[in-house]
Amino acid sequence: MNEKIVSQFPTLTNRNYLASCSQGLLPASTSDAITAYHEELRANGINWDAAMGMLERARESFAALIGADPDEIAVVSSVSHAISAIATAFPDPLTGDEVIFTDFDFPTVADVWTAQAKFQGKLHVIPSEHGKISPASFEDHISEKTLLTSIPHVHYKSGLKLDIKEIAEIAHRKGSLLFVDAYQSAGHCPIHVKEMGIDFLATGTRKYLLGIPGIAFLYIDKKIADTLQPSMTGWLGKGKKDARKFDTGTPSFISAYAAKASLDFIHSVGVRHIAAYLEELRAFTVQYGRKKGLRLYGAEEVENRTSLTAFFHPRAAEVVHKLQEKGIVLTAKENIIRIAPHVYNTRQDIERAIDEIVQLPE
Numbered sequence: 001m002n003e004k005i006v007s008q009f010p011t012l013t014n015r016n017y018l019a020s021c022s023q024g025l026l027p028a029s030t031s032d033a034i035t036a037y038h039e040e041l042r043a044n045g046i047n048w049d050a051a052m053g054m055l056e057r058a059r060e061s062f063a064a065l066i067g068a069d070p071d072e073i074a075v076v077s078s079v080s081h082a083i084s085a086i087a088t089a090f091p092d093p094l095t096g097d098e099v100i101f102t103d104f105d106f107p108t109v110a111d112v113w114t115a116q117a118k119f120q121g122k123l124h125v126i127p128s129e130h131g132k133i134s135p136a137s138f139e140d141h142i143s144e145k146t147l148l149t150s151i152p153h154v155h156y157k158s159g160l161k162l163d164i165k166e167i168a169e170i171a172h173r174k175g176s177l178l179f180v181d182a183y184q185s186a187g188h189c190p191i192h193v194k195e196m197g198i199d200f201l202a203t204g205t206r207k208y209l210l211g212i213p214g215i216a217f218l219y220i221d222k223k224i225a226d227t228l229q230p231s232m233t234g235w236l237g238k239g240k241k242d243a244r245k246f247d248t249g250t251p252s253f254i255s256a257y258a259a260k261a262s263l264d265f266i267h268s269v270g271v272r273h274i275a276a277y278l279e280e281l282r283a284f285t286v287q288y289g290r291k292k293g294l295r296l297y298g299a300e301e302v303e304n305r306t307s308l309t310a311f312f313h314p315r316a317a318e319v320v321h322k323l324q325e326k327g328i329v330l331t332a333k334e335n336i337i338r339i340a341p342h343v344y345n346t347r348q349d350i351e352r353a354i355d356e357i358v359q360l361p362e
């Protein structure tokens with residue numbers, strides 16, 4: 001473990017922090033950037049040009065992270081906003097009218113699509129079986145009537161990663177577009193939108209990208225953006241081409257300052273390095289949790305798992321609350337406890353957290 005990395009996260013001095021699937025820790029440089037934004041406002045008031053410049057640099061940095069051109073990135077406020085922006089941008093007549101998503105998707109995906117009058121009765125959910133969704137399910141469900149298929153890169157509960165390239169090949173062969181929700185992968189899983197065949201990708205910055213809420217990025221492949229007409233729109237998107245036409249109004253500048261600094265941090269460590277390090281922590285978490293008698297949530301296979309690991313616990317929320325009092329930060333969802341390390345964590349962090357979980361009565 002790199003001491004230099006740990007030293008950049010002051011929160012670690014009094015927290016065993018394993019909740020990056022919910023909110024990542026802020027690098028010191030991100031805290032400094034947030035302060036700098038506030039100082040500029042306090043000292044000078046208006047700071048439009050500086051703030052718009054920072055927003056552009058955040059956009060460029062995110063584009064570089066996923067192998068896209070900055071013109072292919074729209075700045076939005078949340079992943080929900082990004083999905084709504086796409087769902088309301090298809091001009092009539094539609095090239096297909098069905099939309100498919102999965103039960104691995106974060107609930108907001110269903111919420112947004114269900115709210116679209118245009119797609120009433122046209123939504124299909126691919127169910128997971130035994131904790132996974134096989135490419136064969138996509139073969140079965142996607143048809144020539146499918147306009148768009150939505151998948152998460154990583155399941156927010158089990159940490160299971162989907163094979164985007166394989167699913168993209170199936171979707172495209174059948175004429176469907178592919179939307180990827182990368183909120184649980186961006187920052188720790190390598191992403192290359194062109195190599196993976198992704199048409200749309202959205203993520204916010206507050207999880208593994210180590211930023212704060214208020215900003216999200218929406219990638220739209222250039223050729224596809226030309227065919228869309230945004231109806232969630234505004235003055236900053238007016239007259240723009242490519243994904244930039246999906247910019248709307250003044251964004252949360254403070255979030256853009258944080259995003260730029262956090263993306264710089266991620267680039268400086270390198271996503272490949274982060275992924276390799278977290279693969280070691282993943283293997284350790286699964287092995288140590290099982291050794292201590294915890295039951296793994298999701299598919300039993302370890303391939304395609306990320307470092308987000310969940311274990312069943314009948315009193316998950318209560319245990320998470322008790323551990324919080326001891327400075328151990330985890331998250332609960334229904335009857336599972338999620339352990340979500342990042343590059344700033346160690347095996348000892350995971351060992352201590354699991355030891356504490358199993359000490360409490362079931």
Ligand SMILES: Cc1ncc(COP(=O)(O)O)c(C=O)c1O
Binds near residue numbers: 077081106182183216
């Ligand atoms: C995979 C995934 N997608 C979407 C969201 C929600 O994003 P937003 O609140 O930006 O709409 C979350 C969690 O907050 C998530 O884990």
